[in-house]
Amino acid sequence: MYQRLLATIEQQLWCHGIRRPKMYYQCTAEELSAQTVALGQGALDENGTLVIHTGTFTGRSPKDKYFVKDELAEEYIHWNEFNQPIEPACSEQLRRRMMAYLSTRDLWIRDAFVCADPQYSISLRVISEKPWASLFAGNMFIAPKGREIQDFEPEWNIFHAPDFEAIPEKDGTRSPHFVIIDFGMKLILIGGTAYTGEIKKGMFTVLNYLLPQQQVLPMHCSANVGTAGDVALFFGLSGTGKTTLSADPNRRLVGDDEHGWSDTGVFNFEGGCYAKCIDLSPEKEPEIFAAIRPGAMLENVQFFQGTNQVNYADGSLTENTRVSYPLSFISNALQPSVTGIPENIFFLTCDATGVLPPISRLSPEQAMYHFQAGYTAKIAGTEAGVTEPKSTFSPCFGAPFLPLHPETYAQMLGEKIRGNEVATWLVNTGWTSGSYGIGHRISLKVTRALINAALKGELEKVAYQTEPVFGLQMPTSCPGVPEGLLNPRDVWTDKDAYDAAAAKLKQQFDEHMEKVRQSKVQSQRGVFRTSLSRVI
Numbered sequence: 001m002y003q004r005l006l007a008t009i010e011q012q013l014w015c016h017g018i019r020r021p022k023m024y025y026q027c028t029a030e031e032l033s034a035q036t037v038a039l040g041q042g043a044l045d046e047n048g049t050l051v052i053h054t055g056t057f058t059g060r061s062p063k064d065k066y067f068v069k070d071e072l073a074e075e076y077i078h079w080n081e082f083n084q085p086i087e088p089a090c091s092e093q094l095r096r097r098m099m100a101y102l103s104t105r106d107l108w109i110r111d112a113f114v115c116a117d118p119q120y121s122i123s124l125r126v127i128s129e130k131p132w133a134s135l136f137a138g139n140m141f142i143a144p145k146g147r148e149i150q151d152f153e154p155e156w157n158i159f160h161a162p163d164f165e166a167i168p169e170k171d172g173t174r175s176p177h178f179v180i181i182d183f184g185m186k187l188i189l190i191g192g193t194a195y196t197g198e199i200k201k202g203m204f205t206v207l208n209y210l211l212p213q214q215q216v217l218p219m220h221c222s223a224n225v226g227t228a229g230d231v232a233l234f235f236g237l238s239g240t241g242k243t244t245l246s247a248d249p250n251r252r253l254v255g256d257d258e259h260g261w262s263d264t265g266v267f268n269f270e271g272g273c274y275a276k277c278i279d280l281s282p283e284k285e286p287e288i289f290a291a292i293r294p295g296a297m298l299e300n301v302q303f304f305q306g307t308n309q310v311n312y313a314d315g316s317l318t319e320n321t322r323v324s325y326p327l328s329f330i331s332n333a334l335q336p337s338v339t340g341i342p343e344n345i346f347f348l349t350c351d352a353t354g355v356l357p358p359i360s361r362l363s364p365e366q367a368m369y370h371f372q373a374g375y376t377a378k379i380a381g382t383e384a385g386v387t388e389p390k391s392t393f394s395p396c397f398g399a400p401f402l403p404l405h406p407e408t409y410a411q412m413l414g415e416k417i418r419g420n421e422v423a424t425w426l427v428n429t430g431w432t433s434g435s436y437g438i439g440h441r442i443s444l445k446v447t448r449a450l451i452n453a454a455l456k457g458e459l460e461k462v463a464y465q466t467e468p469v470f471g472l473q474m475p476t477s478c479p480g481v482p483e484g485l486l487n488p489r490d491v492w493t494d495k496d497a498y499d500a501a502a503a504k505l506k507q508q509f510d511e512h513m514e515k516v517r518q519s520k521v522q523s524q525r526g527v528f529r530t531s532l533s534r535v536i
Contacts, residue, residue, distance in 0.1 A: 061177055067180075083402075086173070111123070127157065136200075160190045209403040222257060233346065245447065275325075291329035360426045361464065367424040
């Protein structure tokens, strides 16, 4: 079926430096699962779902990502701990060695697209030495349809070689593992790490650079749409409830992680979901649990001893256990995953200090502020040495994936909120009545009631009061929610302790925002300018 196309692919790989590999092209999920098991790289669970372990790396290594420092990257990339430069000569010699290595391996080829909106669609080819990586790419990216596969020409190439390592002193890398993005050659090199998330996040980083040139805001968020066509976005760092709160049986899922916002609406970047599954159960996450079936792929989970039944409570390898599956595995998914302009945006934060209100309405200026803050809190016991709530800030709720300065994205968000009169909400899914260890976590039932009230427009009909430290607008009532819960200071027994905790949190926000401001001053160009689209 693919003979002529395979000849073309072999010629294209030859141009990259890969000589006469044995290729497996566009294999089915069943074939890839069987190949993985036959190679001893995975096993099947009791339902026939493929289970793999990613070895040393069970998560991303954000400080080992590099951009080839060509003329455009040097001028426009916001260099920081996540965006590190690599000299073109170093990248080229590493690429040549990597291509020579791949020439000796069997290769699995996956052609796909990113961006569900055809106006912004980008074709890509994933070339890997692992069959399970091809399954992951098939799950997470958008599959070609009909004649698209016959005429396929990749605009971007991702070369994936987990067993190939860099030589830091020779290649200019920090360690043997690396992700290198080259905008000039339109390729991503991934080596030394088997964590599959590097594949999807590498392409997400590329889109975060390219799409602002087309006035599209790239977003690290989930999205759903109601029966009336009303669209909601959910931003939040790990542990804030982004996946749980966007998975609503009464609303259709647009996507769980990466989206673009154009002048006409919101669209998913991906064709699948990559969900955490630590402590997963059919009661907690019925949609995700039901999606774990043949064709899905589980990562770093453990079986109950002596069985092939997954123990989802076992985090002995990592708490970051994952499952990837196509959107079609979700019964209420919207496909194609393209929808309209958002009516509501929710910034989710697990505030372990107990200071922030359960919900508050934000002005466009406040939305830009909290977007650049990207705040949540780690609680005591989650990391060695953490003995009290630890504030965490990740600008735009995705700092490791932002090639441009955070203000670029914040300005775009502010313009879109103002231009479309979008209601924006800050939702605390963390603690109330005191900080962690004293108070208690806000119940999921209460949070869902608050979000449902916002989605139905019920919070537009109530009175508001101003929280004095951040200037947040708090509703004084909400259907299904105890009135006393809505003002956090009111439910603290020790008011002086609340005031001290609020002042401390505000100081942490101020210090973070000053760092963001200083990073802009120190940046060569600062924020993105529309002239960028004319020179690339």
